[in-house]
Amino acid sequence: MPERKPRQDAARNRKAVLAAADDLFARSDSPEEVTMADIAAAAGVGKGTLFRAFGDRAGLLRALYEARLEPVREAVETGPPPLGPATPPHQRVPALLDAVLCFKLDNRRLALALEEDGSGSPYQAEHYTRWHRLLRSVLEQIPGLTDSDYLAHALLAATRADLVEHLAGRERLPRDTMRAHLAHLTARVLGSGPLTAPATEN
Amino acid sequence: MPERKPRQDAARNRKAVLAAADDLFARSDSPEEVTMADIAAAAGVGKGTLFRAFGDRAGLLRALYEARLEPVREAVETGPPPLGPATPPHQRVPALLDAVLCFKLDNRRLALALEEDGSGSPYQAEHYTRWHRLLRSVLEQIPGLTDSDYLAHALLAATRADLVEHLAGRERLPRDTMRAHLAHLTARVLGSGPLTAPATEN
DNA sequence: CGACGATACGGACCCCGGGTCCGGATTGCA
């Protein structure tokens, strides 16, 4: 319960590590070639320090991720439309997905590292469950959708880090093309198709 | 000149390893807790033998996967509808996806192992590119779809091993429910939506 | 300002798993 304040050098080192790791991941082609020892070295710090500060590799990744995600999270939770809560569902869903996609595009390596190294399923990571819960709850507000839970998973799956990396990296697909494709997909999924009869606006 | 026939004990050991690995993966909760040494031991064989036969871990996984996949592949390539080539596209797409899903449900651990351990992106694995190419080519035959390539990726993403594992395993979602959801999603995506095509691309 | 307890530092060290190597056993062909 007591928030004991850390020593100053501890805080400084923590930042140094974060910065070094951020940089190393950004440069590296593949996250798995960035080792903990490398990060420690780049931060001018011992491995012990690094592990004391973050617990383990996944912890460090999470910390980095969380930091980068902060602005987006805020825009989603308390921001103006089209991301904020005041947006009508059928408009917010594509906005949310676009935000996720853009985030992953801007943080490819990091997202990749977190997903493929995050100690088990990405689906147990709390940041994933947050996105999923949110997206599902928004989907649920759209009439005519029956399986919002699965739909949320499926839509998020289209923004997975390794897929994004593959398309944007290996296949040089331009950012906006990809966004358009995702938007298109989303539209189709939500879309007023003849097979269900939602379509009505409110 | 290649095709040098292997010695009999070699062949026998190869099968033993395959069987042992198959079994071990099937039992284990998480594939990463199955070690190469374990497999060798279970097969009553030395590690050297194992690595000589399959090159590396990924090679073994691929071999196992390929073997399991064989019947499905045949059904798809030369079988009767709804999987075979003679099926009309808008009917074949859901059939293909359902087949993939079922396969992953029946081989959860194995698929999981292959995806999360397959030496880099799953998107470079040739078995993925095969599914993708096929699905894309079928999608292309459906009028009104513009970005078949991305669509194929997105739809396949909904059947990813770790997602399947999460839903079927952790959340105890019944097999048929999941299939229904996927079918529903597919229908929505293909849905004869006259909502026009915004994305300009080539 | 000096000193002392609490905290952090850091790199040597451990563990574990994938992958290699080579002396010895097997196979198969004549």
Add this chain to the structure above:
DNA sequence: TGCAATCCGGACCCGGGGTCCGTATCGTCG
């Protein structure tokens, strides 16, 4: 049966995540 090609297998290496503890640093109190 003899011989060469092939294969066997477990001891061994290496690289990376994670730990430990003697030492340096902090910051607080007298």
